[in-house]
Every structure is written in structure tokens, then in C-alpha cells.
Amino acid sequence: MLLFPKKVLADSLAGLNLWFHTVLPSLLPFMILSNLLIGANAVSVLMRPFSGFFRHFLGLSAEGGYAWLLGLFCGFPMGARLTGTMYREKKISRDEADYLLTFANQSSPMFLSTYVILHGLGDSFPASLVYVIFYSSAFLTGLCFRIAGKRFRLPSDTPKKEAPEQTSYGNLLDTSIMNSFEVITRLGGYIILFSILAGIVMQLPSPLCTAAPFLSGLTEITTGIHTISQTALSPQIKFISIICCTAFGGLSTVAQTSCMLNGTGLSIFTYLKGKLVNACIAGLLCLLAAGFVV
Numbered sequence: 001m002l003l004f005p006k007k008v009l010a011d012s013l014a015g016l017n018l019w020f021h022t023v024l025p026s027l028l029p030f031m032i033l034s035n036l037l038i039g040a041n042a043v044s045v046l047m048r049p050f051s052g053f054f055r056h057f058l059g060l061s062a063e064g065g066y067a068w069l070l071g072l073f074c075g076f077p078m079g080a081r082l083t084g085t086m087y088r089e090k091k092i093s094r095d096e097a098d099y100l101l102t103f104a105n106q107s108s109p110m111f112l113s114t115y116v117i118l119h120g121l122g123d124s125f126p127a128s129l130v131y132v133i134f135y136s137s138a139f140l141t142g143l144c145f146r147i148a149g150k151r152f153r154l155p156s157d158t159p160k161k162e163a164p165e166q167t168s169y170g171n172l173l174d175t176s177i178m179n180s181f182e183v184i185t186r187l188g189g190y191i192i193l194f195s196i197l198a199g200i201v202m203q204l205p206s207p208l209c210t211a212a213p214f215l216s217g218l219t220e221i222t223t224g225i226h227t228i229s230q231t232a233l234s235p236q237i238k239f240i241s242i243i244c245c246t247a248f249g250g251l252s253t254v255a256q257t258s259c260m261l262n263g264t265g266l267s268i269f270t271y272l273k274g275k276l277v278n279a280c281i282a283g284l285l286c287l288l289a290a291g292f293v294v
Contacts (some may be wrong), residue, residue: 102274
């Protein structure tokens with residue numbers, strides 16, 4: 001930081017802008033709403049009509065399906081946060097929580113469309129191909145861990161009988177808001193820190209500088225996607241590299257996920273294994289697709 005003060009300042013501002021303009025408005029409302037639903041024991045009621053799909057197609061309970069659904073559409077680290085919260089509140093088992101960690105924490109469709117496709121790939125590849133590869137690789141990752149863990153016994157969708165509680169909805173709302181702001185502020189710190197680290201990686205001396213864009217992508221994906229897109233590599237190599245980095249999520253999201261799992265006893269290494277498998281499957285699908293699309 002002392003060697004590159006201007007670069008560090010620029011990267012920290014970029015991380016702050018990413019958090020304030022993208023992460024904060026897109027995640028905070030869902031965090032507050034999810035805290036309210038979980039605190040009011042309303043998740044199982046809302047998800048009950050879809051429990052058959054979750055049980056047979058994904059091997060998840062209704063509560064696990066909710067964590068998967070929001071992890072898919074809200075982006076990092078919503079899937080990990082809900083998995084940790086559901087497990088902490090004893091809504092899902094340890095086995096289901098470990099299983100969810102392998103595939104429920106993904107980039108959001110908004111991030112894919114606005115940053116990965118438009119900014120990173122441009123017009124080189126159709127958007128539909130990116131969506132198919134990205135979400136197919138996530139599903140196949142879950143399937144791999146479902147088979148490896150022999151998760152063929154379907155979870156019960158029978159509602160758990162719980163002792164009635166006197167719930168103050170005013171206190172629940174206040175707690176949900178304060179808890180969500182605490183979490184989103186922590187995420188901001190991680191995003192800024194890893195944006196700085198990714199920028200420092202780009203200052204590596206030769207010959208390491210040739211690998212700097214890829215190392216940057218493994219550190220923090222937004223910086224990595226930008227740097228990879230600016231290289232003189234072929235469109236196919238850029239495509240494979242950007243999709244693999246996005247599927248992995250970067251060390252920044254690993255740190256964010258570890259923060260979300262703090263105090264649950266769930267292992268970050270389970271999540272890390274899932275993301276590595278996810279990135280490998282995404283890379284294989286990209287290799288197959290790149291041969292047919294110019």
C-alpha cells in the first residue's frame with residue numbers, strides 16, 4: 001500500500017462504489033425480508049407449494065429450497081448467509097447445510113447480465129449461452145455432491161412442531177434491520193479489501209505480470225473480469241477464463257462466506273470444494289461451447 005498509494009486509493013474507491021451502488025441496494029432489502037420471514041417462521045409456509053420440486057429435483061427441504069432460490073437470484077453471499085441462518089435456527093440439518101454450501105451461493109442474474117456479459121464478454125458470445133453454462137454448472141455441481149454424499153433419501157416436508165412463542169413484530173423488524181446492516185457493512189469491508197489486493201496483484205513484475213489478470217480474477221471477480229477483458233487473448237480464452245472466475249467467485253467471496261458462517265460450525269472448506277468443482281465443470285462446458293461459437 002505504501003508502494004502504490006494512488007493505485008490503492010483508486011481500487012478502494014472502486015470497491016466502495018461496487019458495494020454502495022450494487023451490493024447494498026440489491027442485497028439489503030432481501031436480507032431484511034429474509035430475517036423477518038425466518039424470525040416469524042413463515043418460510044416453510046411460503047415454500048410449501050414448491051416443496052415437491054425442491055425434494056425430488058434438488059433433494060432439499062422447503063427451507064433449504066428457499067436458501068437455494070435466494071442464493072441463485074440475489075447473488076453472493078446470500079445463499080451462504082441463509083444456509084448459515086437456517087442451520088443456526090435449526091430449520092435444516094447439518095447434512096443439508098453442507099450440501100447447500102456446495103452449490104447455493106452463486107452470482108446473481110443481474111451481475112451476469114450487466115457486468116459479465118455486457119462489460120466482460122461484449123458481443124463475442126450470446127447471453128443465453130452464458131446463462132446456460134453458468135447455471136447448468138451450478139446444478140451439475142449440486143448433483144455431483146448429492147451423488148457423492150448419497151443424498152437419495154428425500155428430506156421430509158412435514159412441518160416441524162415448535163413451541164409457540166410470543167413474538168413482538170416491532171422487535172423482530174428492528175432486529176432484522178440492525179442485523180442486516182451489520183452484515184452488509186462487513187461485506188463492504190471485504191469487498192474494499194479484496195479490490196485493493198486485486199489491484200496490487202496487477203502490479204506484479206514480469207514474468208508474473210502475464211498471469212496477473214487471472215490471479216486478479218481469482219482474488220476479486222469484478223476487477224479480474226475487467227482486466228481479462230482488456231487483454232489481447234483470443235475471445236475463446238477470455239470466455240473460458242471469465243466464466244471460470246465467475247463460477248469460482250474469487251477469494252473475496254470465500255472470505256465473505258466465511259463471515260456469513262461464523263458461529264455456525266459449518267466448514268468453509270466444504271464451500272471451497274463446491275466452488276472449485278463448480279469452476280471446473282463451468283470450464284469444461286465452456287470448452288465444449290467455445291468450439292461451436294466464434
